[in-house]
Amino acid sequence: MASLFGGGASSSSSNALNQERLDMALTEMDTVTDLFNRMVSSCQSKCIARYAEAELSKGESVCIDRCVAKYHAVYAAVGEKLKIRGEGQQQR
Amino acid sequence: MASLFGGGASSSSSNALNQERLDMALTEMDTVTDLFNRMVSSCQSKCIARYAEAELSKGESVCIDRCVAKYHAVYAAVGEKLKIRGEGQQQR
Amino acid sequence: MASLFGGGASSSSSNALNQERLDMALTEMDTVTDLFNRMVSSCQSKCIARYAEAELSKGESVCIDRCVAKYHAVYAAVGEKLKIRGEGQQQR
């Protein structure tokens, strides 16, 4: 996730900057939380067929592991695409 | 809902505690609102078949009353389960 | 959207009122954002059948234009209805 917000502010003792850094950290936390929540919900709909038993089956467990990896890959690929797009718009 | 946050703070004149109590009350309000909103939406999908007439039919009305009762029962049962689970984790 | 919040506060130099005016502007911004987000998602489900090609087809583009117009019309019609209803409740 760290790459999302770039290098961040360098060390500084100004209060204003610290507030900004705090806000940034909180926004990053919210972003990671949103990513996690959407991942949970997406992998639920992809991997969990029924809720009649209390335990995850072997197949469901394996599916979840791969689902998390693939979701992460889609997140990274889309982020890359948005980054390139954003840079293109700034050059105009 | 009151049981969710335990006994709450006892009477105190400290500002810090009051702010905390206020935050707690607001969090509780948000929780009740979220519960209500999900209940509305779930009972809509369970009880309202069509939106062609402006009034609720007799059958829909009865369904809504039972739906609210059952939703509340599920909320309480799950809360109980989470509480036991939470206590189990604290003992470890 | 401007009609939603009525005439708004008249010009005043009081800080309290300015904070209120600011809050009102932010609430309005959030409302417009929510409207836009729901419009995007609704018109997606109505107009976009597949995501296999990168570009919008001619048919999809026309559908989106009409979808936005119709969504706006529903928003206005419902707002009118809620307004009449609200006025009716205040008179009681």
Added chain:
Amino acid sequence: MDFSGLSPAEQAQVTKIVEKRQFQGFLSMYGKLVEKCFQTCVNDFTSKSLSSKEDQCVNNCAAKFMAHSERVSARFAEMNADVMSGQKNVSG
């Protein structure tokens, strides 16, 4: 929620926050109602204005949506009142 331990100034603050959330709740209900009734009633995108049939459907849908919310709200309030009085009987 029990606000009896709060000072008058705090109660005024709480009242203001509660009113703000109620207004936000109204706006959120408005947004959901529009989305639901748009999804239910509008399926023809050969024109950009609502047909009279669609308009009628939206009117009925909005009325039914609100009747549903109000019924859930009434049952929910009864249920919470029962929970509260049950707690008082136990504790007092």
Added chain:
Amino acid sequence: MDFSGLSPAEQAQVTKIVEKRQFQGFLSMYGKLVEKCFQTCVNDFTSKSLSSKEDQCVNNCAAKFMAHSERVSARFAEMNADVMSGQKNVSG
């Protein structure tokens, strides 16, 4: 939205808040796009890395998702401009 009654200091505050919400809006769009394109394109969980077919689908899906949002945004802005100028004509 009409911010003309605000002092320069207030306008700077508003600008900052608006920028913050725009950034949050971008992050929220990013999250929704990933979820939508993951749901649409990824259906095979026999491997933990994206196939080239899935990767291509995600690329197209992301482009189409953004094209859709931008078209809705453009029509929405036109519509709001119409509403505004209509109000001015009535009131002035």
Added chain:
Amino acid sequence: MDFSGLSPAEQAQVTKIVEKRQFQGFLSMYGKLVEKCFQTCVNDFTSKSLSSKEDQCVNNCAAKFMAHSERVSARFAEMNADVMSGQKNVSG
């Protein structure tokens, strides 16, 4: 997230905010779990109390829902740790 540049007072502030969000996250998970398990398990509205079959289903559903969330959480944490250590290897 890197909080190493923050003063002890700032870190205490961050800790408090993080704890608050974790609690809100717990409440949000609770709300989603109830909705999901209600939707999955409760389909009969000829009575207003849960049948023993529905109650059993809710219990299993809650357990499975949490097992799923925990597995996603564990994989997600591993993945973020990998990304972090990968960045350190590149930069150091």
